[in-house]
Amino acid sequence: MIEQFGLLLLWGTLVGLDLASVGQTMIARPLVAGTVAGLILGDPLAGGTVGIVLELFALDVLPVGAARYPDYGIGAVAGAATAAGSPGMVGIGVAVSTGLIVAYLGEVGIVTVRKGNTADLRRHREGLDAGRLREVRGLQMRGLLRDLARSVFLTVVGLGLAVATHQWTPGTIEGALLMTLVLVGAGIGAATAGILKAVERSAVVRWFGLGLVLGVLYVVVVQ
Numbered sequence: 001m002i003e004q005f006g007l008l009l010l011w012g013t014l015v016g017l018d019l020a021s022v023g024q025t026m027i028a029r030p031l032v033a034g035t036v037a038g039l040i041l042g043d044p045l046a047g048g049t050v051g052i053v054l055e056l057f058a059l060d061v062l063p064v065g066a067a068r069y070p071d072y073g074i075g076a077v078a079g080a081a082t083a084a085g086s087p088g089m090v091g092i093g094v095a096v097s098t099g100l101i102v103a104y105l106g107e108v109g110i111v112t113v114r115k116g117n118t119a120d121l122r123r124h125r126e127g128l129d130a131g132r133l134r135e136v137r138g139l140q141m142r143g144l145l146r147d148l149a150r151s152v153f154l155t156v157v158g159l160g161l162a163v164a165t166h167q168w169t170p171g172t173i174e175g176a177l178l179m180t181l182v183l184v185g186a187g188i189g190a191a192t193a194g195i196l197k198a199v200e201r202s203a204v205v206r207w208f209g210l211g212l213v214l215g216v217l218y219v220v221v222v223q
Contacts, residue, residue: 007040008081009155015073016106016151021144027073030054030099034076038084047080050095054079057100071106071154075099078158082165098165102158109150117143 011033018028027033031051038047058072079099083091120142121128127135 004040005159008037008077008159009152011036011040012074012077012155012158013148013151015077016071016154017144017147019071019073020110021147028071030058030072030076033073034080034099037077037080041081041084043080043084046083046086046091046095047076049092050079050083050099051076053092053096054099054103057103068107068111070100070103071110072099072103074106074151074154074158075101075103077155078102078162081159081162094165095162098158098161102154102161105157106150106154109154113143113146113150116146 015028015033017023018025027036029051031048031054034051034054035044035048038044038050041047054072054076057070061067061069061072076099079095079102082098083095086092086095117139120139124135124139128139
């Protein structure tokens with residue numbers, strides 16, 4: 001992973017900026033961020049798997065207005081770096097855990113950037129009220145630089161954590177797989193909660209129940 005550090009740092013920075021400040025082209029979605037990070041490391045399957053699990057957690061987030069939310073995109077980059085090269089599903093649980101830690105550190109960083117932007121706005125309130133274009137451009141540029149610094153710092157921390165945890169597994173293979181199952185279950189629960197918050201509950205419950213029954217029947221009858 002050391003050889004690809006520069007590319008991963010660039011990718012993580014772009015993912016962090018895409019969350020709100022630049023582009024918003026959806027590369028900050030965990031599935032995209034994790035898969036591309038996996039491609040950089042030569043293991044797109046591991047990166048995509050981590051991205052899928054973190055995407056489930058991200059479905060519980062409604063990033064509207066002043067809502068607080070983790071940075072699952074950079075978390076997926078760190079998770080993919082942790083999982084790359086691990087056999088099968090053994091490293092996925094540890095990788096997703098790493099991604100969640102980084103994502104929630106990202107939430108703290110987002111709040112810090114917002115506070116900095118607010119303080120900056122207050123300092124230049126007079127010029128902004130007067131409609132001075134130079135003041136507006138300066139405020140936007142400084143806000144962008146703050147988010148750039150946040151994205152770079154968080155990516156470096158995430159990759160450092162990935163290096164530290166890359167070879168670690170929780171005791172036994174069975175323990176590693178159990179950890180993966182627990183985190184996947186938690187992700188499904190978070191995604192379900194997000195869906196229930198976003199749409200009419202009665203319809204969702206009916207379709208969710210039907211899907212659950214059909215899934216159980218498939219496992220019992222076909223498998």
